[in-house]
Amino acid sequence: MAPMRGERGGSPARGARPSLPLPRKLIRQIARHVASSGRSLRRLEVSGRVIDNFDDIDDPSDESDMEVPQATVACGGNAGNLPPAEHDDDLTSLSWLQDRNLLRGINLTKGDVEDTKMIGSQVVIKSEPSKTPSPVARMPSPPRTPCKAPPSPPAVAAHTKPPYSFSCLIFMAIEAAPARALPVKEIYAWIVRHFPYFKHAPQGWKNSVRHNLSLNKCFHKVAAAPGLGKGSLWTVDPQHRASLLQAFGRQPIPPAAPDTPPPAKNAPDPQLFPYLARRLAASPPPAPTADEYLAAASVLTMKYGPAVLDQLPPAAHLVISRCVRDEHSYSGGCEERRTAEALLNLAGVPPRPPPPAPS
DNA sequence: GTTAAGCTAAACACCG
DNA sequence: TCGGTGTTTAGCTTAA
Numbered sequence: 001m002a003p004m005r006g007e008r009g010g011s012p013a014r015g016a017r018p019s020l021p022l023p024r025k026l027i028r029q030i031a032r033h034v035a036s037s038g039r040s041l042r043r044l045e046v047s048g049r050v051i052d053n054f055d056d057i058d059d060p061s062d063e064s065d066m067e068v069p070q071a072t073v074a075c076g077g078n079a080g081n082l083p084p085a086e087h088d089d090d091l092t093s094l095s096w097l098q099d100r101n102l103l104r105g106i107n108l109t110k111g112d113v114e115d116t117k118m119i120g121s122q123v124v125i126k127s128e129p130s131k132t133p134s135p136v137a138r139m140p141s142p143p144r145t146p147c148k149a150p151p152s153p154p155a156v157a158a159h160t161k162p163p164y165s166f167s168c169l170i171f172m173a174i175e176a177a178p179a180r181a182l183p184v185k186e187i188y189a190w191i192v193r194h195f196p197y198f199k200h201a202p203q204g205w206k207n208s209v210r211h212n213l214s215l216n217k218c219f220h221k222v223a224a225a226p227g228l229g230k231g232s233l234w235t236v237d238p239q240h241r242a243s244l245l246q247a248f249g250r251q252p253i254p255p256a257a258p259d260t261p262p263p264a265k266n267a268p269d270p271q272l273f274p275y276l277a278r279r280l281a282a283s284p285p286p287a288p289t290a291d292e293y294l295a296a297a298s299v300l301t302m303k304y305g306p307a308v309l310d311q312l313p314p315a316a317h318l319v320i321s322r323c324v325r326d327e328h329s330y331s332g333g334c335e336e337r338r339t340a341e342a343l344l345n346l347a348g349v350p351p352r353p354p355p356p357a358p359s
Numbered sequence: 360g361t362t363a364a365g366c367t368a369a370a371c372a373c374c375g
Numbered sequence: 376t377c378g379g380t381g382t383t384t385a386g387c388t389t390a391a
Contacts, residue, residue: 165365184380204367211367214382221381230375231380 162195166205166212169195170219171244174236181222181233184210218244 162169173190174182182190188206192198198205213219218240221232236244 167365202367207368208366210379210381211383212365230378 161197161201166208167216167218167244170209170212170216170234171236174219174234179233181235183231183233184213185231187213187234 164172169191170187172194173187174180176190177186187209191205191209213221213234218237220235220237222235
């Protein structure tokens with residue numbers, strides 16, 4: 001029988017481990033990710049540095065995270081009334097980030113893997129029996145010139161429902177607005193602009209947006225601006241901002257990577273589960289968009305404080321800094337950047353200075 | 360098994 | 376009258 005959640009398990013030696021630069025839960029999530037391909041995590045490296053060896057971290061019944069000294073997690077940068085990271089039990093979002101390769105560069109090494117191959121910044125874990133790269137562990141490399149080639153794949157995203165709830169979409173739209181307030185029509189437009197899926201989605205999604213605005217206490221209607229015509233302006237209630245930010249951490253896990261199709265026997269019957277079937281049918285998943293990178297940075301920061309960003313590999317820093325540098329290539333500022341700034345500011349992350357220009 | 364959250368659909372009223 | 380907006384209700388699925 002598996003131990004109850006919170007029960008201590010595993011070897012006693014774990015308690016004597018050195019401080020981990022990443023929360024143990026995050027490492028466990030990575031271990032599960034590796035385990036999903038039939039492997040087990042034996043060693044973890046971050047940015048080329050061996051963090052720890054552990055033989056039992058892939059035990060799915062082990063839910064303890066008491067070994068993580070909070071001091072190493074540095075939550076002091078949480079903005080405003082954000083809840084402390086230790087209150088958040090849910091790392092679903094992090095599995096999403098891993099699935100989306102947003103934690104690329106974290107070097108996973110399996111004990112019985114004899115070689116970890118680096119191709120550029122792409123990490124390939126070689127499987128001993130088959131000598132073929134693990135489809136799960138194979139991480140695509142980030143753009144070589146991330147500042148020039150932001151990963152915005154509208155052609156793919158057009159067919160993929162974004163992994164955000166409507167409240168998150170509305171939140172992002174409003175936060176991206178200069179006045180932090182938008183009429184419903186502009187919220188529609190922002191969503192369509194950033195998630196082309198909705199361009200051809202059934203009309204019901206607009207109803208869902210309005211339903212969300214009306215029902216969700218996080219959104220408030222304010223007096224209509226003169227000349228606005230029908231409708232009101234909608235804003236985010238500052239008191240509920242933290243809960244909306246937390247909602248980013250509860251996003252559903254998107255479909256598996258294109259080269260790891262789920263077993264057909266697990267495919268939901270579209271007749272019985274139309275919603276789930278539609279969600280899962282939206283594969284292959286698109287490459288992460290700039291907004292997803294930003295959401296990833298924000299989620300990580302919200303959970304563990306800004307210091308966690310310094311524990312991520314340089315590739316992640318590139319991803320984050322890219323959006324700041326993009327500021328210089330846009331005239332007047334794009335909504336993506338505003339979204340980025342809003343999210344990162346809310347998460348307490350100061351903008352990273354652009355790297356020095358090559359001489 | 361229960362509960363909460365979220366999605367979808369539908370109906371209705373209000374307003375420009 | 377029409378279409379957009381806002382509200383409410385109900386049923387469903389999923390995750391905790």
